[in-house]
Amino acid sequence: MHAAMTRAWLIGAGPGDVELMTLKATRALAQADVVLVDDLVNPDVLQFARADALVVHVGKRGGHPSTPQAGIVAQMLEHVKAGRSVARLKGGDPFVFGRGGEEQQALQAAGIEVEIINGVTAGIAAPAAIGIPVTHREHSQGVVFVTGHCAGNGEPDWAALVATRMTLVIYMGMRRLNDIVSALLAAGMSAATPCAAIESATRPEQRHALARLGEFADAVARAGLGSPAIVVIGEVASLALARAADDASGSANNETVAR
Incomplete structure (x- = not known):
């Protein structure tokens, strides 16, 4: 993908029921080259991702081993800088106890614009x-x-x-x-x-x-x-x-x- 078209999204997958995802979320997911998905996201939502998308599971759930937050941000930056578009898929809403604010700050600090797509919390x-x-x-x-x-x-x-x-x-x-x-x-x-x-x-x-x-x-x-x-x-x-x-x-x- 040409670097000028590179994009990053923080997407809320909603509370669990696939039908509670927004239309905007499904459209963005269909565009992404790489999908970084949280543990609590219903795997059925990945039906909206491209068949050739790279799907990476980055678990974040209380009391269980999980990918460090810094590691998730590093992965996003690595893919975006390589010209790939990245969707960060989170349960619920990315800005409600989802660490979306931290990820937005990290991406913006690296000069990368990120689109926030709300989910039903x-x-x-x-x-x-x-x-x-x-x-x-x-x-x-x-x-x-x-x-x-x-x-x-x-x-x-x-x-x-x-x-x-x-x-x-x-x-x-x-x-x-x-x-x-x-x-x-x-x-x-x-x-x-x-x-x-x-x-x-x-x-x-x-x-x-x-x-x-x-x-x-x-x-x-x-x-x-x-x-x-x-x-x-x-x-x-x-x-x-x-x-x-x-x-x-x-x-x-x-x-x-x-x-």
Whole structure:
């Protein structure tokens, strides 16, 4: 490919369901010479890549061995400088806990323009998959996306977040769920606050657990839920609770309801 046509994309693949990818994402993927793909991306989305594209798996997931971030950036730079167009394919949205900002900065520092293609982030898609709207005029004036994975970055100010009275959507919070629940209760959040955890949202293996904050960590443990999962804490989660109560069989979503 002629160097003048070289391009780089940071593409959000969405939360898991291939049909939740954007049209723009599929078009860019069809142009790329090289595709660097994250572990959490549904491999079925690679159907949109060129048949002759070089596909490189660069895993990034909590608690597992993964390609160092610097190594991923180095690979992107190497390919682009060699005249190849590169698509960096990430789960969800590249700019929501996806390190897309770091990769954009590194590429720009090397004089390479990068196009950002948004994806549907799991923090919105996972709650929606079980009927939870992250905002609702009767329940919440807003939503806060926060990471529960605090390696090297300090703890979120849980007391300040509780004080907002907004919906809390927690990414990467499953391994520290006991600590997070304890911090929220210590900060004055009611033990009766509705909560949900959704694992593998929008995928066929999707599962979830629903409980009040006081019993939430135990309910999630009993259900055997693990990563990748999204945690929702706030009154809007009561809409899923209501839906679960209406579902007498409880089997439609393979759900676990704790009361």
